[in-house]
Each structure stands twice: as C-alpha cells, then as structure tokens.
Amino acid sequence: MLRFLVLGVLAFLGAVTLLAATIGGWGWWLVVAVLALLLLVAVHDLVQTKHAILRNYPVLGHLRFLLEDIRPELQQYFIERNFDGRPYDRNTRTAIYARAKGEREEHPFGTERDLYAVGYEYLVHSTRPVDPLPEPPRVRVGGPACRQPYDVALLNVSAMSFGALSANAIEALNRGAAAGGFAHDTGEGAISRHHRHGGDLIWELGSGYFGARTPDGDLDERLFAEKAADPQVKMVSLKLSQGAKPGLGGVLPGVKVTPEIAETRGVAVGVTVVSPPYHRAFGTPRELVRLLARLRELAGGKPVGFKLCVGSRVDVLAICKAMVEEDSTPDFVIVDGAEGGTGAAPQEYADHVGMPLTEGLMTVHDALVGVGLRDRVRIGASGKVATGVDVVKRLVQGADFTLAGRAMMMATGCIQAQTCHTNTCPVGVATQDPKRMRALHVPDKTVRVTRYQRETVAQAVQVIASMGLRSFEELRPHMLRRRIDHQTIRSYAELFEHLAPGQLLRDPPPAWENDWRLADPDRFRP
Numbered sequence: 052m053l054r055f056l057v058l059g060v061l062a063f064l065g066a067v068t069l070l071a072a073t074i075g076g077w078g079w080w081l082v083v084a085v086l087a088l089l090l091l092v093a094v095h096d097l098v099q100t101k102h103a104i105l106r107n108y109p110v111l112g113h114l115r116f117l118l119e120d121i122r123p124e125l126q127q128y129f130i131e132r133n134f135d136g137r138p139y140d141r142n143t144r145t146a147i148y149a150r151a152k153g154e155r156e157e158h159p160f161g162t163e164r165d166l167y168a169v170g171y172e173y174l175v176h177s178t179r180p181v182d183p184l185p186e187p188p189r190v191r192v193g194g195p196a197c198r199q200p201y202d203v204a205l206l207n208v209s210a211m212s213f214g215a216l217s218a219n220a221i222e223a224l225n226r227g228a229a230a231g232g233f234a235h236d237t238g239e240g241a242i243s244r245h246h247r248h249g250g251d252l253i254w255e256l257g258s259g260y261f262g263a264r265t266p267d268g269d270l271d272e273r274l275f276a277e278k279a280a281d282p283q284v285k286m287v288s289l290k291l292s293q294g295a296k297p298g299l300g301g302v303l304p305g306v307k308v309t310p311e312i313a314e315t316r317g318v319a320v321g322v323t324v325v326s327p328p329y330h331r332a333f334g335t336p337r338e339l340v341r342l343l344a345r346l347r348e349l350a351g352g353k354p355v356g357f358k359l360c361v362g363s364r365v366d367v368l369a370i371c372k373a374m375v376e377e378d379s380t381p382d383f384v385i386v387d388g389a390e391g392g393t394g395a396a397p398q399e400y401a402d403h404v405g406m407p408l409t410e411g412l413m414t415v416h417d418a419l420v421g422v423g424l425r426d427r428v429r430i431g432a433s434g435k436v437a438t439g440v441d442v443v444k445r446l447v448q449g450a451d452f453t454l455a456g457r458a459m460m461m462a463t464g465c466i467q468a469q470t471c472h473t474n475t476c477p478v479g480v481a482t483q484d485p486k487r488m489r490a491l492h493v494p495d496k497t498v499r500v501t502r503y504q505r506e507t508v509a510q511a512v513q514v515i516a517s518m519g520l521r522s523f524e525e526l527r528p529h530m531l532r533r534r535i536d537h538q539t540i541r542s543y544a545e546l547f548e549h550l551a552p553g554q555l556l557r558d559p560p561p562a563w564e565n566d567w568r569l570a571d572p573d574r575f576r577p
Contacts, residue, residue, distance in 0.1 A: 123469060134163045139457065139467060143437050150506040151462040151499035171534045174443060177519025187508045188523060190451045192286060194382045194427040196344065198352025201285040204233035205508050206442055209433045209456035210255050210358070212240025214312050219491040220480045223463050225250035226493065227500025236454060239290050242278065243315040252283050255358065257290040258300060259326035261316035270332045272349055279350035287350050288385060289343065289357040294434050295392025297360035297405040300328035336373040337572045344379045356383035361411035368570035371422045376572055380427045386412045388434025391456065408434035409448055413547055416449025421555035421563070439510025446523055447531045447543065462503035463496040
C-alpha cells in the first residue's frame with residue numbers, strides 16, 4: 052500500500068510542477084503554497100485521533116470520505132438499474148414525474164423485471180375488458196354515529212407535517228388537493244397557515260396532541276372542538292403509530308421550534324417538545340374506543356378514526372373486541388405499512404420493526420370482517436402507494452381508499468436525495484431553510500400534484516376495466532396472484548385464510564383461535 056501512496060504523491064507533485072512551468076513566473080509560488088497546505092493537512096492527519104485511516108494514509112485518506120459523501124449520487128445516477136433502486140426504483144420515479152408533468156410515460160421494449168422471480172405479483176386481466184368508468188368513484192366514510200360523513204377520493208395525500216416538509220411544499224400539496232378534490236392529511240404537526248388553501252384536511256392528532264394540547268401536553272378538549280369545527284377539516288385521525296418508526300416517540304429540539312412552528316403546534320418558542328411513544332388519553336383498547344367516540348362528538352359528528360402500523364394481531368383483535376362490547380366503532384382505520392415513512396427514523400426501526408402493509412392491511416380487514424363490523428369501518432392504506440396498480444392491489448387486499456406520501460413529495464419535485472433529516476433538501480421539499488425552500492415554485496408544483504393524483508387514479512380505473520370490472524367493489528382476492536416458487540403461482544384467495552362475517556364471534560378458525568383467546572379489550576399485550 053505504501054508504494055501506491057508514494058506513486059500518488061509523485062504523480063500529484065509532477066502535475067503541480069508541470070502546471071507551474073506552464074504558467075511561469077508566479078506559478079512556482081503556487082507550487083509552494085499547495086505543498087505548504089498539503090503539509091499542514093498531513094501533519095493534522097498524523098496527530099489527530101478520530102480517524103485511523105487518516106493517521107495511516109494522511110492526505111490521501113480524505114479521498115475515502117469524499118467518495119463516501121457522493122456515493123448516493125453515484126449509486127442513483129450511474130450504477131442502479133431501472134428496476135432495483137430503493138426505496139423507489141427509477142421506473143417508478145420516472146412514472147411519477149411523467150404523470151406530474153403531463154408527459155407520456157409509455158415504457159418501450161417490454162418489462163425489465165424478472166417475471167419468474169419468487170414474490171412477483173400480477174393482476175388477472177379479462178379476455179373481454181370493459182369500458183373504463185367515466186368518473187373515478189369516491190368512498191363514503193362515516194359509520195352509524197357519524198353525522199357529517201365525507202366522500203374521500205381513492206388516492207389522497209398521506210400524513211406529512213409542516214416542519215418535516217417546507218411551507219412551500221405544504222402549500223403546494225394543499226392547493227393541489229383543493230384543485231383535484233382529494234384529501235390532505237396534516238401529519239401530527241397540526242394545522243398550519245400553509246394548509247389553509249382550500250384543500251380538504253384530515254387532521255391527524257399524535258401523542259403530542261399538537262394544536263389541541265394543554266401546557267402540560269394533555270389533550271385539550273375545548274381547543275380540539277374549536278379546531279375540529281373548521282369546515283376545511285373533514286376527518287380526524289388519531290395516530291397510534293407510523294410505519295417508519297412504530298412504537299417510537301419523537302423529539303423536536305428547541306432550536307427548531309421557531310415562532311411559526313410554536314404557534315402551529317401550540318408549544319413554547321425555543322423549548323424542546325417531546326412526543327411520547329404512547330397516548331396519555333387512553334391506556335387500553337376499551338379506552339381507545341371510548342376516546343374515539345368522544346372525539347367524534349366533540350368534532351360535531353365528523354368522521355373520526357385512527358392510524359397504526361400493525362404489530363401484534365392480538366392487539367388488533369383486542370381493539371375489535373372492545374368495539375363489539377362497547378357497540379362503538381371508529382369511522383375509519385388507516386393502516387400504515389412498515390415500508391412507509393416520509394420522516395427520518397433509526398435504521399433499526401425502519402428495517403426491522405412493524406408489519407409490512409400487505410399483511411397489516413389484511414389483518415385489519417379480516418379482523419373487522421370476523422367480528423361483523425367491516426361494513427361500519429372504512430380502511431385506508433398508506434405505504435409506498437405510487438401507481439395505479441398499487442391502488443388496485445391495496446383495494447384487493449382490503450382497503451377502501453389509499454394515501455401516498457413520498458410519491459406526492461416527488462410530484463412536488465423530490466428527487467429521492469434522502470437528506471430529509473438534514474435540513475439540506477436540494478429541491479426545497481423537506482427543509483426549513485428559506486433559501487432552499489424558495490426553489491420550490493408553488494404554482495407549478497400545485498399543478499403537478501393535481502395532475503399526478505388525477506392520472507394515477509385514472510390508471511387505476513383503466514386497470515380494473517382491463518380486468519373486466521365495472522367497479523372497484525368487484526375486486527376479489529383471487530384476482531391478485533403471486534409466484535411462490537419457480538413452478539407455483541397462488542392467488543391471494545389461496546395464500547391467506549379469509550374470514551366470513553362474524554366468524555370470530557361464532558367459531559374462530561384454528562389459525563385465529565389462539566390470538567382471539569388472548570385478545571383482551573382491557574389490556575394491550577406486549
């Protein structure tokens with residue numbers, strides 16, 4: 052390795068000497084200055100104790116850190132193939148950008164995916180397709196106790212807070228929702244002035260109760276009722292957990308609590324704010340069900356529900372048991388998959404905690420069917436929903452409507468730089484830096500958000516027409532299929548055990564019997 056170091060230094064010195072000779076005159080002073088600077092760097096590298104590589108390879112060791120810094124860009128732009136990038140591959144990102152810009156998005160020369168790979172999924176088309184629906188349908192959200200039901204679109208903006216996203220991004224999303232007639236989930240950061248551009252709001256309340264909290268951090272019912280009465284608020288969602296970091300609270304450092312964020316969230320300027328991993332307003336499944344009923348009453352009968360990333364099927368069943376015993380149901384449940392996550396999270400949580408959306412969604416759907424309450428509760432699916440096929444697949448798996456977070460960010464210009472947590476977003480989407488934020492031109496991005504949502508839903512409508520269906524209600528589990536091995540393909544009707552309405556109350560099947568027995572409406576089990 053020493054010979055490479057010597058050769059590198061000699062090559063560099065030769066290049067500098069050649070440059071000095073070419074320039075002439077003061078060029079030799081340039082050589083002296085460069086060498087003096089390199090000598091200072093080398094001395095610093097040799098005496099510092101933080102990086103072993105610099106002590107062994109002074110000066111040249113910095114190349115490692117340079118390459119490490121630009122590795123994501125090299126990977127995304129020069130190395131990754133169209134179909135294997137993460138979290139979103141190049142083909143998916145290209146489709147989102149094309150729809151947002153109103154460009155053609157056809158893909159030439161056939162698929163690049165391996166259709167024989169284990170896990171590959173496809174929808175079953177019909178030999179005799181039908182004409183697409185003239186208008187995309189909407190889904191009525193509102194159970195028996197709801198006095199102000201809301202007709203939600205098939206695809207909506209998922210929960211992303213002001214603070215996580217810039218003011219310009221929030222404004223573009225809300226204006227886009229207003230123009231396109233779909234809903235905008237506020238995220239747990241409360242309703243800011245940037246949400247006030249006419250778009251229908253799903254007001255999300257997290258464990259910090261931002262926007263409706265007492266000075267001690269408890270839920271303030273008076274404030275909640277006052278803000279829930281706003282005509283722009285169409286639904287209220289109580290966040291139990293989120294896909295990227297289920298079971299983990301949050302800390303907003305005091306230095307980030309600006310006057311505007313403090314006013315929005317109802318906290319003190321410059322004071323660190325903690326969102327605990329649990330809710331103070333309830334401690335058991337029964338208390339949760341009662342709280343949801345109370346919030347619906349305080350909200351004037353508007354739809355109220357909760358969002359969660361599923362962990363234990365026992366807990367889901369415990370909540371369902373509480374619904375049955377209390378004869379009270381939420382109006383909706385939003386299931387967030389572990390693959391979701393617009394916010395930053397510890398790598399261990401992002402990779403290893405929480406149930407993926409497919410299993411989580413089907414768990415909630417089947418549990419509600421099994422206790423005979425599915426017709427009273429609508430289900431939303433959130434987690435890597437980006438294309439029309441994603442919408443259709445989630446509806447096959449049990450959802451009634453869907454929400455997209457990162458795809459909507461891409462519609463506003465996100466390039467998947469994955470620097471959301473650093474305040475250095477290069478396109479002004481996930482930053483509070485005014486200089487970076489100004490790059491996001493709200494009028495242009497508003498149109499893109501509206502167009503992306505419209506074209507994606509239109510593609511979903513086209514897909515079900517190709518399946519020979521005249522409505523999304525006709526979707527069934529046997530219409531989605533997965534390759535199990537190189538010789539076997541199974542439909543979702545065969546892969547999963549689906550419950551009959553009320554079956555858990557009458558005679559739980561063996562696969563559900565133990566979890567149903569353990570489910571306790573007065574206790575969340577660890």
